[in-house]
Amino acid sequence: MGHLEKQLWQFSPIPNIEESNFNKILERFFNLRISGLVRENTQNALDGRLLGSEKPVVLTIKTGTVKTNDIPGINEIIERISCLKGRNSYTKEAIEHMQKKMHQDEVSYISFEDANTRGLTGAKNGQSFSKEDTWAIYAYNKGVHFEEEDEAVETSRGGSHGVGKIASNAASDLNLMYFANCDAEGNQHLGGTVQLIEHTYKEQSYRSSGYFTDIKRISENKTKFYPFENTFHEVFEKKTRGLKIIIPFLREEYNNEREIIKSVCDSFFISILQQKLEVVVNDKRITHDTIRGYVSSSEYYTQEISEMKDEFTPLYVSTYLDQDPRKIAISDGVRDYEFNLYFRYDEAIPKGRVAIIRTIGMKIEDKKIKGNVNKPFNAVLIGGAAEDAYLKSLENESHTELSFDHIKDPLLQKRAKKFINNLSRKIAEIIEEAIKKNNPTDGLMNTKDILYVVENEFKQELSDAMSTVLTNKGKSIVKAPTPIPKKKNDSKGEKKKNQNKPEAKPKKPVKRVKPEPQGNEINDQTTTKYVANPDIVERLIIGNKEVVRFNFKESKEISNEPICNISLSIIDGMGVEYSNEFRFEDNYSRVIDRTTGNVRAVQNNIIKEIAISDGVAQLELELKNNFNKALKYVYYVEV
Known part of the structure; x- marks a missing residue:
């Protein structure tokens, strides 16, 4: 050797x-x-x-x-x-x-x-x-x-x-x-x-992965890696x-100490509170005794409960420490899994989320409960060994979401889907129970919570037609996706007929639109054009940059496509579209595909060849000085 x-x-x-x-x-x-x-x-x-x-x-x-x-x-x-x-x-x-x-x-x-x-x-x-x-x-x-x-x-x-x-x-x-x-x-x-990538070095081709290691010959045709002693x-x-x-x-x-500390607290607050983990970031120690100081500091987190719309760690920590757990059972159709649920109802909470926690103390995701994302609650869910094993099987590769898509066995996938749906259904029942408890229907009625619920339901219905656009001030403006048609007056007979109609189906993430040539533009017959539902679009303006994120994961038409083209039109507050009044070059200096880092070409107001990765496309647009930040858009997607 x-x-x-x-x-x-x-x-x-x-x-x-x-x-x-x-x-x-x-x-x-x-x-x-x-x-x-x-x-x-x-x-x-x-x-x-x-x-x-x-x-x-x-x-x-x-x-x-x-x-x-x-x-x-x-x-x-x-x-x-x-x-x-x-x-x-x-x-x-x-x-x-x-x-x-x-x-x-x-x-x-x-x-x-x-x-x-x-x-x-x-x-x-x-x-x-x-x-x-x-x-x-x-x-x-x-x-x-x-x-x-x-x-x-x-x-x-x-x-x-x-x-x-x-x-x-x-x-x-x-x-x-x-x-x-x-x-x-x-x-x-x-x-x-x-x-790296596969490459040629000194006239020999090599694989992409390199290993810092010693190599020894153990026979005429065989070698073996051995590590270096650390000197x-x-x-x-x-x-x-x-x-x-x-x-x-x-x-x-x-290279951001503040974000490192926040990431530790966000994902491992339970491990730290249960004294399984201590983390030292440079000279700052995050322990069972100090973590509450970090999550209650405005240096790291928003402290106004009414403003906690994206980060929920301060709420999770107080929910876990201040609430007694209740036992809940969730079935996958074959067996029941029992969890401890720490649940808090608070009128001031603007967005309801559930922290799904593994027994190791690691948070998997901030779970949204269908139909309850705007309800005033916060919760932490932790199971035992059997529950932990099952949650582990449902995690995606990056440990950030419960999913059934990666499960190959159709029976196991069906059980996983049933479990995830039953989890949402059970917690929705608990939320409904809390709302009713805080809004008694006999004697004198406290209408504050009812008005809160009605208002949020109204906002949710409104968001079917309009979506919230984040700006750099943390405020929100509203954009409508398409012109809003005027309703015709129903006759009595029509009203009666409509009573028997089934409820409207949920809006699809994208809707196919008929291509219409504009000016000298020639439609590419190999592409299909869709209008994007505002719910799948997130828009953030910071300084002289605008970031737009399209989540196509629920769209079977687009999610599996590798690239797409994106165009946009201006709409006014009434939802009326002005398709010929927006010129890209008058508002933006360039556009970058955040997935690849590439600068993308713009032709006839169409941004070309945006990469779709895991069902998501992301743009970064550099604003010109005369850009109007109050503009509202409807987005079109071509694949």
Whole structure:
């Protein structure tokens, strides 16, 4: 057994380049930004807790700078990036960005170091296929996660899909991350990964993934990876038992201490309150004793309950601490799952949400209850071991939503869909019960809550025709999607007939429209044009930028399409459309596809080739100085 030529980074050789794109999971985690990065690495720390110990896991998150020359093997990575060749606009722009960033003398980094944890085992065994060697699984296998032998411990773990490790690569301008490990015997090793594209280097083609590792020949035709002993710069040190993630060339948008602290509180407030976790962000300690100070500080969160429309952590914390839990049972059609529900009814709450929590203490999602998103309640839902196992099976890959779409078995998918629907139905019943309790129907009636409910129902009905548009002042304006037709006076006979008509079906996310040539425009017969329901459009204006997000997930016509064209028309307060009075170039200087980062072309007021990723399209438009921020639009989508 002998060492090959001393290289710090290893890429597997291939006969030819067949794949010219970056790993798509990189883009998914890049879109999750700080919250996705913090969530994955904090969850990994909790998963590695010392079994049988009562001590909380302590995660230390640090941001700082490191000299480029102190980053292990960085010159090899720079050489590889220098020879990358993009074969489409997205990879060309991504490679150009990497090449611009790689020559800095000093770069930002973030590290996640855990304590009271086991660390990875079996590093000395290198590239092993043993379940006990967690170093090999973490270091060299993509899409795989270590499974605990103790079924109860495995059930409580946060990870299950094996894709979260790449969240750290997505946070680096060079898609680069390292991990330092100290095991139970005090052995210290350093590994790392980089995600490039398939490339040719010194006349040999290589795979896209690189590993910071030693390589040894174990027979004439076989080699094996072994980790390096950790004798590198102190930023990369890990001298106490556990794991440390280090991400150099940290993207600028990730280097935000306030958002890091908020992400910890948002996803892990239950872990912290239950004393399973403590997090130190630079010099700020978030513990059972201090977390309430962070969530009740206006430096981090809005404190006016009536303004809590997007972030709910302060409400969740007070609901969990101040309310007694009630037992509820939710069925998937085969068995019942029992949960503790911490429920709070408060007239001041503008948006009702339920925090779905795993037993590890990690929040999966802020669940909207159908028909009750504007009701004045807040709730936290936590189950036991069986419930945890089931919730785990329903999580999407990024652990941010309960879903049944990823389940392949049709029977299990049907049960999952039934469970999610029954969960919403049960909580809706509890909300209705709370409304009735706070609005007695006998004796003197307190009409405040009834008026609140009626008003919110009216607003909800109004939003079927109009949607709220967020502005940079936190206010809202209203835009109507289409001209509102005048109603004809019904005759008595017509009224009677209408009484027997079924209730109107919910509006579709998009509605097909007949193409109409305008001026010299020639319709492309290969595309279909739809008008977007305002409910799927979110619009935010910040300074000289406008961000527009289209959620096509509920639209079977559009959600699976890779790209679309988007156009818009002005509408007035009565919903009358003026299709020929808006000129894009008079209002915007350019438009960027936020999914790809590409600048998009605009022809005849149509924004061309916007990427649709996981059913969502996002635009960033740069405003001209004369832009009228009060304009209201109807949006059209071509696919």
